[in-house]
Structure formats: structure tokens, C-alpha cells
């Protein structure tokens with residue numbers, strides 16, 4: 001279970017996440033959507049313990065990133081959209097390294113199964129500099145699964161994947177939540193969200209515009225003919241209501257069309273400092 005309570009994150013004067021309160025139960029895949037700059041990556045990074053929240057509370061399976069960062073990092077796997085891998089390590093060495101960091105014994109069989117699943121076994125001895133973007137993405141996901149997290153956060157994971165790669169990844173995520181785990185996928189691909197996710201979480205300007213089932217979003221906007229249309233309708237409504245509330249000089253209103261019902265990449269492991277390319 002993931003709970004965010006009035007989460008806020010500022011970068012100096014920039015408000016990236018204004019006020020986010022969501023609860024995401026175990027056993028679901030939740031799609032995190034919203035326009036560029038909505039605050040999706042920032043929210044995920046706060047949840048992964050890579051960025052300190054400015055205000056508010058985060059609880060991941062009862063663990064707070066603030067008070068128990070090491071336990072959090074054993075619970076959560078966060079895969080950024082451009083995973084920071086180690087140029088000097090081979091594919092196989094990445095999995096060995098992650099296993100060592102997370103004290104995972106006898107990882108070899110699982111590692112090989114994961115590489116097979118993600119069609120990377122032939123690249124076992126290849127250095128990551130020789131991998132394509134999609135292959136790097138798959139390796140990062142394999143490393144995330146190796147640590148057997150309870151919560152998986154994937155930030156735009158489909159970028160660079162070919163159609164079979166997309167299917168393999170999405171099937172793996174559905175399989176992952178079957179055991180009562182939780183996955184959040186940030187994506188701009190609304191058709192995928194509609195197909196794969198149990199819930200959708202719409203962020204705009206650092207505020208929750210909708211959180212609930214994908215069918216619930218359609219019901220909020222019965223005159224729309226697709227999730228995409230409902231998505232735009234939700235954002236238009238929010239923009240209009242925000243404008244009118246600004247006119248009323250009441251900027252504290254959070255506009256929501258529906259009730260709010262929310263190895264590490266190996267490089268953010270509990271025992272190793274984040275890599276230079278990972279925000280910490």
C-alpha cells in the first residue's frame with residue numbers, strides 16, 4: 001500500500017509537486033499520467049527516497065523514506081527513464097553487483113532467467129556501452145526484479161522498447177502485482193495505460209486531477225469516447241476551474257473531478273552512494 005499525504009516538492013522557487021494526496025492499494029498496476037512538467041518524475045523520485053520531500057508524508061508499505069531510507073530501498077525498485085548503468089560492467093556483472101549490494105544469495109539462476117525473459121541472455125558478457133537504449137532499459141528492469149521489491153516504480157519504461165519488448169515488460173508487470181505487490185508506471189501512452197493499468201493517476205501542475213479506475217475516469221466524462229478524450233476533458237476542466245478559482249483569489253482549491261480514492265536502480269542501493277547521474 002502506497003500513501004502520499006499532502007506531498008509537496010520545491011526546487012528552489014519552482015513548485016514541482018504542489019499538493020498530492022493519494023492511496024494506492026496492493027495488487028494493482030497504477031498508471032501515472034500527465035503533461036510534460038506535471039511533476040510525475042519528481043513524485044516518483046520522492047517516493048523512491050532519491051529526493052527529499054519539501055512537505056507532506058510518504059508511506060510505502062508503512063515505511064517512510066525520511067525515517068527509514070535503507071528499509072525503503074529494500075522495498076522499492078525505481079527504474080528511471082534513462083537508467084544510469086555502469087559503463088565498465090557487463091550485463092552479467094550488473095546483476096552480480098546488484099545481488100551483492102542487496103545480499104541476494106544464489107542469484108545466478110534468477111539472473112539468467114530474467115535475462116532470458118528480457119531477451120538479453122546473448123548479451124551476458126557485453127558491456128553496457130555496447131547495448132541499445134532499449135536493451136539498457138531491459139537490463140535496468142531485470143536488475144529491479146532481481147531484488148524482489150514489494151513496489152516497482154517505472155518512469156516511462158517503454159521508451160526505446162520494440163513491440164515484443166513492450167509486451168514482455170507489461171506482461172511482467174501484470175505478473176508482478178498478482179502476488180499482492182504494487183506497480184506504478186509513468187507514461188504518456190494512454191492506450192497502454194487503458195489496457196494494462198487497474199488505476200490511473202492524473203497529475204497536472206503538481207496536483208492530482210484524477211485518481212481511480214480507468215473506467216471511472218470515462219464515467220466522469222460520459223460524453224467522451226476514449227480514455228484520451230476523458231484525459232483531455234479532465235485537464236480542461238481543471239484548467240478552467242483553476243482559472244476561475246484564481247479570479248476568486250482562492251488558490252488553495254485542489255480541483256479533482258473525482259474523489260481521491262496513489263534498484264531503486266541498483267545505483268540507489270542501501271549500501272552504495274547514488275551514481276553521479278542519479279539525483280539523490
Ligand SMILES: Nc1ncnc2c1ncn2[C@@H]1O[C@H](COP(=O)(O)OP(=O)(O)OP(=O)(O)O)[C@@H](O)[C@H]1O
Nearest residue numbers: 011014015016034035036037038039040041042043
Ligand atoms: N532538478 C530540477 N531543478 C529544478 N526544477 C526541476 C528539476 N526537475 C524538474 N524540475 C521542474 O519541476 C517540474 C516537474 O518536473 P518533472 O520532471 O517532475 O515533470 P514530469 O511530469 O515528469 O515531466 P515529463 O513528462 O516531461 O517527464 C517542472 O516544472 C520542471 O521544470
